[in-house]
Amino acid sequence: MSKEWKDRIHTYLPIIFLIVLVLLVGAYDPSFFSVDNFLTVTADTMTLFLMASGVTLVIMIGGIDLSIQAVASMASCILAAYLGRFGIWTIPLAVLGGAVAGFAGSIVSTRLRIPSFIATLAVSGVVLSAAYWFSDTRSINIPPDLSASYLSWAVGETLGVPHEIWVGAVALVALSILLQLTPFGRLIRAIGAQEQAVIASGINVDRIKIAAYTLSGTMAAIAGVVMAARLGSGSPTLANEFLLPAIAAIIVGGTAITGGVGSVWRTFVGALIVQVVRIGMTFMGVSVFAQQIVFGFILVAAVAITLDRSKLLVVK
DSSP: OOHHHHHHHHHHHHHHHHHHHHHHHHHHOGGGGSHHHHHHHHHHHHHHHHHHHHHHHHHHTTOOOTTHHHHHHHHHHHHHHHHHHHGGGHHHHHHHHHHHHHHHHHHHHHHTTOOHHHHHHHHHHHHHHHHHHHHTTSOEEOOHHHHHHHOTTTSSEETTEEHHHHHHHHHHHHHHHHHHHSHHHHHHHHHHHHHHHHHHTTOOHHHHHHHHHHHHHHHHHHHHHHHHHHHTEEOTTTTTTOHHHHHHHHHHTTOOTTSSOOOHHHHHHHHHHHHHHHHHHHHTTOOHHHHHHHHHHHHHHHHHHHOOGGGOSOOO
């Protein structure tokens, strides 16, 4: 088989895999094929996609952001705790908290020259503590009247389509334009593929990295806000168990863990794959905790299949 055909198969493999999964789950339960069910599955996927979309940029530059689930939980706590006091301004405040967390992780990584997984893991601990402080170490319910007044953009339906899908679609289009049509997107790919060459050309690489990590924190916070709106509460543990599925969605979608290759569209397909796998396991009675084991295997398998080992002299 020629390299051209291999590249084509590699490009469309996640979509083919998604179609096969949908057919398998539909064969197990024919009601899965209904339009209402597809809309429900897509709406349920959007919080995972929003969380994974920002990290896609970080992985494309060759880094990782392990703070996203703590950032999403903190954003939900800020929203639930202060929505009654600050009203609509609580939403940008919660998102700003995520942006600050992403910015802090990037500063630790770029200025102190610390690997991103250590920097963002440390920030995750700080952010988690902040979430407990904002929520007074408890789950906070959002009163229905406040939810109806300020969070109707994230819950409910327009034209028969759940608002979570509209929010995810806006993020998908905006981030895709940013990656495909702007110099920032081209530099993200270039840094992931040949960082030393970008540095040699005089580009301020650290500035691009800081922007990518800040965007990752911002998207994680938006995911936390949408999650809190859907559930009607905020909690320091609200987004627990989301980190592994989010990274699995990115890698399964075809974004290279070594950087340089990927897109937000791929992450969207990967998030749908993860969601359909989750639904399939639920149909079969697999517990939530056991599902984490399956996602771990999926992540390892996806990396093993997509990783080009010919370009790696040493694996650490």
